[in-house]
Amino acid sequence: MSLFDAPLFQDAIKQLEDAAKIMNLDPNVAERLKYPKRALQVSVPIRLDDGTVKTFIGYRVQHNLTLGPGKGGIRYHPGVDLSETAGLAMLMTFKCALVGLPYGGAKGGICVDPTQLSRQELQALTRRYATEINMIIGPHIDIPAPDIGTDGQTMAWFMDTYSQIKGYTDGAVVTGKPLEIGGSKGRAESTGKGVAFCVNFAAEKIGMTINQKTTVAIHGFGKVGIPAAYDLSAQGAKIVAVSDVSGGVYDVNGLDIAKCELWIKENKVLKGMPGTKHITNDELFALDVDVLIPAAIDGVITKENAHVVKAKIIAEGANGPLTKEAVDIVTAKGAFLIPDVLCNAGGVIVSYFEWVQGLQSFFWDLDEVNKKLHSILKDAFENVYATSKEFNCNMKSAALVAAIRRLEKAMKLRGLWPS
Numbered sequence: 001m002s003l004f005d006a007p008l009f010q011d012a013i014k015q016l017e018d019a020a021k022i023m024n025l026d027p028n029v030a031e032r033l034k035y036p037k038r039a040l041q042v043s044v045p046i047r048l049d050d051g052t053v054k055t056f057i058g059y060r061v062q063h064n065l066t067l068g069p070g071k072g073g074i075r076y077h078p079g080v081d082l083s084e085t086a087g088l089a090m091l092m093t094f095k096c097a098l099v100g101l102p103y104g105g106a107k108g109g110i111c112v113d114p115t116q117l118s119r120q121e122l123q124a125l126t127r128r129y130a131t132e133i134n135m136i137i138g139p140h141i142d143i144p145a146p147d148i149g150t151d152g153q154t155m156a157w158f159m160d161t162y163s164q165i166k167g168y169t170d171g172a173v174v175t176g177k178p179l180e181i182g183g184s185k186g187r188a189e190s191t192g193k194g195v196a197f198c199v200n201f202a203a204e205k206i207g208m209t210i211n212q213k214t215t216v217a218i219h220g221f222g223k224v225g226i227p228a229a230y231d232l233s234a235q236g237a238k239i240v241a242v243s244d245v246s247g248g249v250y251d252v253n254g255l256d257i258a259k260c261e262l263w264i265k266e267n268k269v270l271k272g273m274p275g276t277k278h279i280t281n282d283e284l285f286a287l288d289v290d291v292l293i294p295a296a297i298d299g300v301i302t303k304e305n306a307h308v309v310k311a312k313i314i315a316e317g318a319n320g321p322l323t324k325e326a327v328d329i330v331t332a333k334g335a336f337l338i339p340d341v342l343c344n345a346g347g348v349i350v351s352y353f354e355w356v357q358g359l360q361s362f363f364w365d366l367d368e369v370n371k372k373l374h375s376i377l378k379d380a381f382e383n384v385y386a387t388s389k390e391f392n393c394n395m396k397s398a399a400l401v402a403a404i405r406r407l408e409k410a411m412k413l414r415g416l417w418p419s
């Protein structure tokens with residue numbers, strides 16, 4: 001697999017080219033943005049509980065560092081490869097630029113199924129990976145965070161390993177840490193909360209109010225899907241379906257989210273939850289709901305199934321859940337699409353708050369975190385919406401245009417690209 005092969009990377013390039021055309025972007029800037037600045041592949045050998053040694057392959061890619069240190073999650077998933085990681089790093093560049101954070105874009109990951117490893121093996125994997133990529137990370141170089149298959153515990157092991165190498169405790173090297181070791185209030189729920197904020201902003205634009213009549217389906221019931229479900233159901237919306245790899249559970253009267261969360265904690269998968277109807281993930285996409293939130297993995301809505309989507313608002317909680325062709329189909333049908341780099345930016349925004357708080361050793365209360373999150377997302381949403389009107393394009397293209405505008409100015413001021 002080359003750097004350019006993954007569908008997500010190719011899709012990111014297509015989005016970039018599309019935005020470049022719309023905004024008549026300087027071709028030198030477009031050319032520079034097509035390539036990651038730096039990509040590191042590492043071997044991560046660990047001793048398994050049975051005494052054998054197994055080697056996993058890990059990556060850290062920094063796409064563009066014009067605006068500041070690299071920022072982006074670490075993914076543990078069997079689908080991780082260099083090209084997908086590079087595509088995700090590119091999306092992080094656009095996301096951070098769009099919401100005005102002083103960060104560049106980066107992403108990392110290991111090709112592994114974390115559910116097949118014990119806690120001890122996961123700790124060994126994380127510590128060895130942190131050691132192997134140590135040379136290109138740091139609080140002012142590149143700051144990882146959780147993504148699919150990783151969590152606060154992963155960040156704690158990562159931060160501890162980095163601190164051991166440095167010889168002093170340095171929490172600002174990662175975000176998404178548990179509160180006890182310098183995490184921020186609100187980070188764990190921030191991505192899902194941001195998705196719920198964006199759904200409300202979009203609803204307002206199309207004259208919809210989120211209330212007891214609103215129906216919602218959520219694909220992916222993890223760190224993004226769960227808090228989004230809680231926030232929207234707290235507003236009265238009926239979450240009629242949620243899903244994981246085993247498929248979905250459906251209740252026309254609305255699911256009890258706390259019960260779903262408890263069920264998954266005890267049974268690992270949603271399938272079989274009493275009092276609900278089992279549906280497939282494909283059936284979930286086709287539900288006649290007001291809001292569809294794909295919050296699992298990329299490339300799940302394509303030109304093959306986009307035509308079955310009926311939702312009025314599609315909120316991209318995941319990175320790249322709709323391919324470019326799918327975005328064109330659903331927006332042509334009149335759906336309001338909230339693009340990933342805006343919709344799921346709540347996570348990196350509160351990561352930024354965590355980093356700032358950690359560097360200052362001065363921590364904020366939850367209300368302050370959530371107010372600041374709302375304010376940044378609202379401004380970014382209005383900017384993307386206004387850009388979509390200015391260029392007569394969909395929200396996906398508008399988000400990239402708005403992000404690249406900011407980035408282009410910074411690139412030219414710094415003179416970091418060949419003129």
Ligand SMILES: NC(=O)C1=CN([C@@H]2O[C@H](COP(=O)(O)OP(=O)(O)OC[C@H]3O[C@@H](n4cnc5c(N)ncnc54)[C@H](OP(=O)(O)O)[C@@H]3O)[C@@H](O)[C@H]2O)C=CC1
Pocket residue numbers: 146147148149150191219220221222223224225243244245246247268269281295296297298317318319344345347348
């Ligand atoms: N966490 C964060 O702060 C941020 C995450 N994101 C993006 O959001 C998405 C989800 O991340 P996150 O919630 O952290 O990940 P998690 O690992 O916490 O949850 C992922 C969820 O998606 C489900 N899932 C995985 N593969 C499939 C599939 N093929 N079909 C259906 N469901 C599937 C998982 O099911 P199961 O548990 O059964 O595997 C799980 O419910 C990713 O695209 C990520 O990049 C974006 C911004 C920030």
Ligand SMILES: O=C(O)CCC(=O)C(=O)O
Pocket residue numbers: 071072073074092095143144145146147175176319344345347348349351
């Ligand atoms: O919180 C962060 O730093 C990054 C989160 C992330 O990986 C993402 O937004 O896709």
